[in-house]
Amino acid sequence: MSTGQTEPSTTTTRDSSPDELAALFELQRLAHRGAGSPTAAERRDRIDRFVLAVLESADELARALDADFGVRPELFSYRADIVGMLPTIEHTREGLEEWMADEPVAEGSALGIPSFLQKKPKGVVGVIGPWNFPVQLTVQPAVEALAAGNRVMIKFSEIPQQTAAVFARAVASRMDPSEVAVVLGGPATATAFSDLPFDHLFFTGSPSVGRRVAAAAGRNLVPVTLELGGKNPVIVARGADLAVAADRIMGNRMINGGQLCLCPDYVFVPSESVDAFVDDYRAHLSSTYPEYATSSDIVSVVNPPNYHRVVGLIEDARAKGAVVLSAIGAQDADRLPDEATRRIAPTVLLEVTEDMAIASEEIFGPVIVVYPYEEVDDAIDYVNGHPHPLAAYWYGEDDADYRRFLDRTTSGGVTRNDMALHLSIPDVPFGGVGQSGTGYYHGKAGFDTFTHVRAVAASELPHRMSGSGTPPYTDADLEAARASVSRTIEAITNRIG
Numbered sequence: 001m002s003t004g005q006t007e008p009s010t011t012t013t014r015d016s017s018p019d020e021l022a023a024l025f026e027l028q029r030l031a032h033r034g035a036g037s038p039t040a041a042e043r044r045d046r047i048d049r050f051v052l053a054v055l056e057s058a059d060e061l062a063r064a065l066d067a068d069f070g071v072r073p074e075l076f077s078y079r080a081d082i083v084g085m086l087p088t089i090e091h092t093r094e095g096l097e098e099w100m101a102d103e104p105v106a107e108g109s110a111l112g113i114p115s116f117l118q119k120k121p122k123g124v125v126g127v128i129g130p131w132n133f134p135v136q137l138t139v140q141p142a143v144e145a146l147a148a149g150n151r152v153m154i155k156f157s158e159i160p161q162q163t164a165a166v167f168a169r170a171v172a173s174r175m176d177p178s179e180v181a182v183v184l185g186g187p188a189t190a191t192a193f194s195d196l197p198f199d200h201l202f203f204t205g206s207p208s209v210g211r212r213v214a215a216a217a218g219r220n221l222v223p224v225t226l227e228l229g230g231k232n233p234v235i236v237a238r239g240a241d242l243a244v245a246a247d248r249i250m251g252n253r254m255i256n257g258g259q260l261c262l263c264p265d266y267v268f269v270p271s272e273s274v275d276a277f278v279d280d281y282r283a284h285l286s287s288t289y290p291e292y293a294t295s296s297d298i299v300s301v302v303n304p305p306n307y308h309r310v311v312g313l314i315e316d317a318r319a320k321g322a323v324v325l326s327a328i329g330a331q332d333a334d335r336l337p338d339e340a341t342r343r344i345a346p347t348v349l350l351e352v353t354e355d356m357a358i359a360s361e362e363i364f365g366p367v368i369v370v371y372p373y374e375e376v377d378d379a380i381d382y383v384n385g386h387p388h389p390l391a392a393y394w395y396g397e398d399d400a401d402y403r404r405f406l407d408r409t410t411s412g413g414v415t416r417n418d419m420a421l422h423l424s425i426p427d428v429p430f431g432g433v434g435q436s437g438t439g440y441y442h443g444k445a446g447f448d449t450f451t452h453v454r455a456v457a458a459s460e461l462p463h464r465m466s467g468s469g470t471p472p473y474t475d476a477d478l479e480a481a482r483a484s485v486s487r488t489i490e491a492i493t494n495r496i497g
Helices: 018-035 040-056 060-071 073-093 096-100 107-108 137-147 160-172 188-194 207-219 243-255 271-287 306-317 330-334 376-384 400-408 444-449 465-469 477-494
Strands: 116-121 123-128 151-155 180-183 200-204 224-229 234-235 266-270 323-326 347-350 367-373 391-395 413-418 452-456
Touching: 018 123, 018 151, 018 180, 018 188, 040 073, 040 096, 040 137, 040 160, 040 367, 060 073, 060 160, 073 096, 073 137, 073 376, 073 444, 096 160, 096 444, 107 116, 123 137, 123 188, 137 151, 137 200, 160 180, 160 376, 200 207, 207 224, 224 391, 234 243, 234 376, 243 266, 243 271, 243 306, 243 391, 266 271, 271 347, 271 367, 306 323, 323 376, 367 376, 391 400, 444 452
Parallel strands: 123 151, 123 200, 151 180, 200 224, 234 266, 234 391, 266 367, 347 367, 391 413
Antiparallel strands: 116 452, 323 347
């Protein structure tokens, strides 16, 4: 169990210059071009050495994460940031031959054009990692880029600074920089990194930074995958087990101190059940986190700017008329928030209105908003009136209301009766939509993201393909073309009535 007292030696990181980044990019690009597409054995070797480098430093990474956050239990870091990614990585590693194989196109042979789809690495992939789960959410896309045969440059988040230094040393101990290189530094480095002409750029972080990354990539026409966030809604159906829902929503809200893009941000509860739900939520939280103000089992807010941002959201809501309820005992609540330890009391907000910042800004802290509803359609309309979230949650039966919720809302994924189960299944694509993200990864979906599928065809035809597009242009040919259009118009008209 972490106490927050053990810290690795402090290491400062300097910004990498644009020239240094460009030189590293060129090193990887020339290495990729010189070697060509790696075999499955070569890809597995790179994956194995990369993952081994991280696992060999697991203890040091967990201690560094504890130090960077202020308090982050080492067991939690092991489970959430290190061990949790291993099954998907092993699945990716084992699927390579099947995913890499050329795919014959049967229709092509039937037309006298034998053809196949070739799976080609894109080249040099950039990965920009986040601060909240900096190991897992950097390693997993990097592994999938390696599986697709690419070289990888990683921009590790500068916020968990000690973790960044440990991670960079670990990777350098096993990987040649022409294969995988870790870049350290702050916003200036991140900006220069985004300006590189990668063959693909993968970013995990906030929508606001994602916009800047996409704009920079767009200047070089670099394809991007954006894994962002959003205000994830929960609807608790009438007839749902209220105590179970409150317990699970509480536990899911508090993962990593609420600093998780998949956490529930707000909950719709039948109006007649709001008081009971809030009571259950607060009771479950108090029993899970006794002595919250001093507990070594919580995760504190990562840094002062985020601490002040979350406190500001609460105070803005309070000033504008929201009901603010602490979800812990009065003695602990009186000691929080505490700037020195960056602890904020777990909080439930009621009577939140749209003019409050918390109604539109992703919370990323131990706070949840509860809204009442009379009809399920009222809750659905509210969800639809806001940007598409990364995930949406439903507590209750698979009934007509749930099916209407699925039909009428859009989100990156949906889980019923828990959180984020949809991303735990191998090869199920994970990603957002609109403001919550663009593109997918996890398993084969990640392999496909970092792969260029090239169509390769040959001719067994007795004539050249350009024949119909070159002179002579005869009246008979024109009439044949017009007849084809007329037949199609007739067919469509008959279909639509």
